[in-house]
Amino acid sequence: GQNIDQPTEMTATEGAIVQINCTYQTSGFNGLFWYQQHAGEAPTFLSYNVLDGLEEKGRFSSFLSRSKGYSYLLLKELQMKDSASYLCAVLDSNYQLIWGAGTKLIIKP
Amino acid sequence: GAGVSQSPRYKVAKRGQDVALRCDPISGHVSLFWYQQALGQGPEFLTYFQNEAQLDKSGLPSDRFFAERPEGSVSTLKIQRTQQEDSAVYLCASSLAGELSKPYEQYFGPGTRLTVT
Numbered sequence: 678g679q680n681i682d683q684p685t686e687m688t689a690t691e692g693a694i695v696q697i698n699c700t701y702q703t704s705g706f707n708g709l710f711w712y713q714q715h716a717g718e719a720p721t722f723l724s725y726n727v728l729d730g731l732e733e734k735g736r737f738s739s740f741l742s743r744s745k746g747y748s749y750l751l752l753k754e755l756q757m758k759d760s761a762s763y764l765c766a767v768l769d770s771n772y773q774l775i776w777g778a779g780t781k782l783i784i785k786p
Numbered sequence: 787g788a789g790v791s792q793s794p795r796y797k798v799a800k801r802g803q804d805v806a807l808r809c810d811p812i813s814g815h816v817s818l819f820w821y822q823q824a825l826g827q828g829p830e831f832l833t834y835f836q837n838e839a840q841l842d843k844s845g846l847p848s849d850r851f852f853a854e855r856p857e858g859s860v861s862t863l864k865i866q867r868t869q870q871e872d873s874a875v876y877l878c879a880s881s882l883a884g885e886l887s888k889p890y891e892q893y894f895g896p897g898t899r900l901t902v903t
Contacts, residue, residue, distance in 0.1 A: 681828075710891075719790075719877060719894035720829070764828050773842065774819075774892070776828030 679703045681777035683765050688783045689755055697750045697763050697780045705770020711739050711750045712764040714779065720764055723750070752782075760784045788812060790895035792878050798901045799868045807863045807898045811880030819892060820853055820863050821877040829877055835861060836883065868902045875899050 680702045689695040701709070708727040712720035726732055726741035726748060738751040750763055762779040769775055791810045799805050811818050817836055821829035822845075831845040837858035846853070850869075855861040865872055879892035 719896050721894070722891050725891065766828070771842070773831055773834070774829075776821075776830070778826065778828050 679767075679769065679775050681765055681767060681775055683763075683777045683780045685778070686781045686783065688785060689752075691755055691757060691784055691786050693755050694751065694753050695755060695782065697752075697765075697782065699748045699750075699765035699777060701746050701748070701765070701767045701775075701777075703767045703769045703775055706743060707768040707770070707772060709739075709741055709748050710766045710768070710774070711737075711748075712766065714762045714764055716761070723763075755784050757784050757786070790878055790880050790893050792876075792895040792898050794898060795896060796899050796901075798903060801870060801902055802867050803902075804864065804866045805868055805900065807865075807876050807878075807900070809861045809863070809878030809880075809895060811859065811861070811878070812882075812893055813859075814882065815880035815893070816883040817881040817892075818855055818861050819879045819881070820861070821879065822847075823875045823877055823897070825874075832863070832876075865900075868900075870902050873900055873902045 683699045710725050711723040714720040724739035731740045736753045741748045762781050764779045765777040766774045793808045819834050820832040823829045833853045834842040835855040838855050850866045852864045875897040877897045878895045881892045
């Protein structure tokens with residue numbers, strides 16, 4: 678079966694750095710997405726990786742290792758507004774998005 | 787605004803009632819997706835349209851669920867004879883298929899929270 682694993686919840690301090698990991702086992706791979714979802718709101722796109730390596734975009738970076746079936750989202754200089762769920766999703770061989778359950782990130786002052 | 791819109795935002799239905807959920811995608815977006823999201827979970831794929839063609843409906847949980855996009859723009863997800871297990875947030879997303887910079891980025895609507903009592 679297809680499986681996306683990410684921690685259920687993480688806590689970090691304002692101004693710090695946090696890394697959210699995601700491991701996946703899917704039938705085929707056509708890229709990995711990270712989305713941010715605030716409570717009661719729609720997911721919003723953060724990043725897309727299809728090749729191995731690190732993609733940096735401002736305070737957020739996303740890393741992919743296809744051989745290990747592993748990705749992480751790195752958030753720097755954390756702000757209170759970063760408190761949200763972070764969803765990892767893989768595009769499988771049928772170009773269907775398979776979603777993880779999300780990691781709830783709690784930022785403390 | 788130019789984003790994806792969904793209506794109603796909230797719907798309470800009695801068990802056995804039929805409901806219809808509407809999605810207005812971003813103008814010009816070819817692809818449209820419906821997802822079901824339970825509390826504390828990621829979205830689960832329901833169905834996918836490319837223009838008016840429903841190319842994948844493998845995620846629809848039962849034949850009580852039906853989706854259409856007759857003119858390749860607005861889409862409706864219909865649930866017949868609702869059951870309590872249908873309670874969830876129903877998300878619609880659209881995508882500009884073939885965009886080179888972000889080939890498969892999906893833009894989500896705010897969702898419809900369905901509660902079946």
